[in-house]
Amino acid sequence: MPAMRKGDVICEECGAGFRRIELGSRRGMPAEFRCPLCNHLLEKHDGSTEVAYRLTVAPEKIFE
Template sequence: MRKSDVTCPHCQAGYRRIELTSKGGVAGEFRCLVCDHIIELMDGSTDVAFRLTVRPGKTSYAY
């Protein structure tokens, strides 16, 4: 198991990323829960989970 912290480059929201290398996951993408920016593209070779840990201040984001 690998743990790391990830920050959205668009809105600065913080996430805890947990990757289980012993278990296959699902291919796809993870988008920021605050601004919908793509955080990571996953190939499904490992199981990856994200948890929002730092919510940025109230700001209006242009998409």
């Protein structure tokens, strides 16, 4: 696995967008990532790598 992989994740429920960074060189903890805006489950992790998320696109309904 590459040392670092970047990608994007979109919440199917509210449309929020997140930048996803996965570090293959570090172990993480088994966990799940839920959208902090609507609590929709986006991904589950087994802890084999470290994964971090950053909100990059807020859903339109926040601005209404």
